[in-house]
Amino acid sequence: MAEPLLATAGLVKRYGGVVAVDHVTLAVERGHLHAVIGPNGAGKSTLIGLLSGEMAPGAGTIRFNGHDVTRLHVHRRARLGLARSFQVTSIFHSFGVLANVVLAVQAHAGHSFRFWRPASRDPALVEPALAALERVGLAERRHDPAATLSHGERRQLELAMALAGDPAMLLLDEPMAGMGPEDGRRMVALLESLKGERTILLVEHDMDAVFQLADRISVLVYGAVIASGRPDDIRADAEVRRAYLGEAA
Amino acid sequence: MAPAPELRRRLALAVLLLAALALPPVLAALGQGYYVGFAARVLIMAMAALSLDLVMGLGGMVSFGHAAFLGIGAYVVGIGSWHVFEGVPLPFGLAGSENALVVWPLAMLAAGLAALGIGAVSLRTTGIHFIMITLAFAQMLFYLAGGLKTYGGDDGITLYSRSSLGGLNLSDPFTFYYLCLGLLAAVLAAFLRLADSRFGMVLKGVRDNERRMRALGFPTYRYKLAAFTLSGAVCGLAGALLANASEFAGPAYMGWQRSGELLVMVVLGGMGSLVGAVLGAAALLILEEALAGLTQHWQLLLGALLLLLALSARRGLWGWLGGGGRHG
Numbered sequence: 291m292a293e294p295l296l297a298t299a300g301l302v303k304r305y306g307g308v309v310a311v312d313h314v315t316l317a318v319e320r321g322h323l324h325a326v327i328g329p330n331g332a333g334k335s336t337l338i339g340l341l342s343g344e345m346a347p348g349a350g351t352i353r354f355n356g357h358d359v360t361r362l363h364v365h366r367r368a369r370l371g372l373a374r375s376f377q378v379t380s381i382f383h384s385f386g387v388l389a390n391v392v393l394a395v396q397a398h399a400g401h402s403f404r405f406w407r408p409a410s411r412d413p414a415l416v417e418p419a420l421a422a423l424e425r426v427g428l429a430e431r432r433h434d435p436a437a438t439l440s441h442g443e444r445r446q447l448e449l450a451m452a453l454a455g456d457p458a459m460l461l462l463d464e465p466m467a468g469m470g471p472e473d474g475r476r477m478v479a480l481l482e483s484l485k486g487e488r489t490i491l492l493v494e495h496d497m498d499a500v501f502q503l504a505d506r507i508s509v510l511v512y513g514a515v516i517a518s519g520r521p522d523d524i525r526a527d528a529e530v531r532r533a534y535l536g537e538a539a
Numbered sequence: 540m541a542p543a544p545e546l547r548r549r550l551a552l553a554v555l556l557l558a559a560l561a562l563p564p565v566l567a568a569l570g571q572g573y574y575v576g577f578a579a580r581v582l583i584m585a586m587a588a589l590s591l592d593l594v595m596g597l598g599g600m601v602s603f604g605h606a607a608f609l610g611i612g613a614y615v616v617g618i619g620s621w622h623v624f625e626g627v628p629l630p631f632g633l634a635g636s637e638n639a640l641v642v643w644p645l646a647m648l649a650a651g652l653a654a655l656g657i658g659a660v661s662l663r664t665t666g667i668h669f670i671m672i673t674l675a676f677a678q679m680l681f682y683l684a685g686g687l688k689t690y691g692g693d694d695g696i697t698l699y700s701r702s703s704l705g706g707l708n709l710s711d712p713f714t715f716y717y718l719c720l721g722l723l724a725a726v727l728a729a730f731l732r733l734a735d736s737r738f739g740m741v742l743k744g745v746r747d748n749e750r751r752m753r754a755l756g757f758p759t760y761r762y763k764l765a766a767f768t769l770s771g772a773v774c775g776l777a778g779a780l781l782a783n784a785s786e787f788a789g790p791a792y793m794g795w796q797r798s799g800e801l802l803v804m805v806v807l808g809g810m811g812s813l814v815g816a817v818l819g820a821a822a823l824l825i826l827e828e829a830l831a832g833l834t835q836h837w838q839l840l841l842g843a844l845l846l847l848l849a850l851s852a853r854r855g856l857w858g859w860l861g862g863g864g865r866h867g
Contacts, residue, residue, distance in 0.1 A: 342754060365759070369756045382743075397752075402737040408736060
């Protein structure tokens with residue numbers, strides 16, 4: 291079998307005496323949508339922080355697309371094709387909608403020590419940005435200030451920015467957080483359409499969405515992976531039910 | 540066809556430029572020729588404020604030490620002139636120089652290198668820490684300048700003549716004014732262009748959300764450092780001009796009060812709009828001059844006026860004039 295696109299081995303992160311991520315070994319196969327679930331405080335956000343490079347692990351390794359990225363800076367990992375979205379929406383509020391995505395395209399279009407041509411009129415940046423906006427269904431809002439978008443639309447914009455660099459993998463940190471049922475359904479449909487085309491690691495609280503979308507699920511409890519497998523196996527796993535699903539249901 | 544706000548912005552810019560071009564003959568006709576020299580100083584401080592707005596308004600880096608670069612630029616001109624007058628060679632057998640084509644680029648180079656060094660350290664921090672570190676560096680340079688006994692110590696260097704520039708007579712206030720105006724206009728035009736370029740987009744992105752920029756794949760540190768260095772170099776050019784305007788270079792140019800003045804100019808004019816920095820410099824210096832002529836308690840009046848302006852025109856003078864707020 292081919293090497294997984296993303297693989298961690300024995301990943302550990304401690305905060306003082308608390309072990310937030312406890313020897314996590316995880317493999318995300320190419321083309322899969324792999325969900326990570328777990329109760330609050332299970333270490334999901336820390337795991338995302340370690341994978342994206344915002345935090346350094348105390349022990350363990352991370353391999354991505356054939357590279358050891360354990361010690362690489364955030365921006366280097368992003369350039370290798372590891373794009374992320376944030377749990378708390380993270381966009382550029384003083385920019386227009388399109389300019390947000392143009393900036394995301396620009397990050398992957400060589401260096402930005404270019405001082406003269408207006409970026410917003412550069413077809414090499416604008417065309418891929420428009421394509422990403424169409425993909426998430428925000429093309430009609432392209433001329434509006436980003437600050438005027440609704441919460442759901444901001445999450446769509448966030449996803450467009452992640453997609454803009456044509457990444458090999460998406461790290462999505464609770465893309466449905468704070469959404470109403472209508473926006474939530476739209477986001478599920480969007481993720482469904484991305485399935486197979488992109489490798490996705492999805493951290494999400496919405497169990498219905500996770501079991502509907504995921505090819506593989508890993509369950510994180512107290513920082514450790516207690517189970518990993520197909521949705522049906524996870525649903526049937528006694529330990530998972532006891533530790534997590536039972537209390538959530 | 541440019542959209543309406545863009546059109547209004549260009550119109551306002553054109554009016555400003557025409558007013559600046561017409562100012563010296565008008566002043567002369569009114570018998571107020573003395574003020575042409577003052578107007579040149581306004582243009583020079585506007586260039587310094589503009590350089591600060593590049594890092595502060597576009598890049599979100601609040602530097603409280605920009606006067607250091609102003610001072611370095613002034614000292615390069617002062618030291619070059621001192622060696623010419625005293626006939627003493629510089630180290631490595633270099634001769635002094637008063638040639639603007641030599642000394643002014645050197646002033647930019649020296650200030651730019653200082654900014655590179657200061658920025659390389661300071662930009663590892665953000666927010667209040669960045670403010671304090673830039674202030675600390677500027678104060679170090681302030682005391683260093685005061686300790687240069689050869690060059691007058693605390694008293695600084697008095698220039699015996701202004702820089703020479705081809706056939707131009709820079710001692711003529713009109714010539715000097717128009718030279719300053721030309722340089723300021725060139726810097727402003729270049730910066731306005733830069734603000735919309737890829738580089739400018741990166742700076743504004745860092746201002747809005749640096750964490751997101753890194754996650755997108757931007758190595759933000761090197762872009763910030765490049766902007767800081769460019770800003771320092773332009774401020775150094777302003778310093779070189781300032782030394783010519785006052786025929787003096789001294790530690791006073793580097794004091795924290797001067798750095799604070801530059802901050803006030805930028806905020807007053809409208810942070811991040813670039814044109815605002817020019818307006819802010821003009822407004823502050825003209826207010827100072829006008830109020831000082833009225834009463835010896837002018838600083839009290841100035842404080843009250845600044846308070847009023849800050850409260851009534853939150854996007855600064857440029858925003859208030861309809862030029863739009865920050866460049867975004």
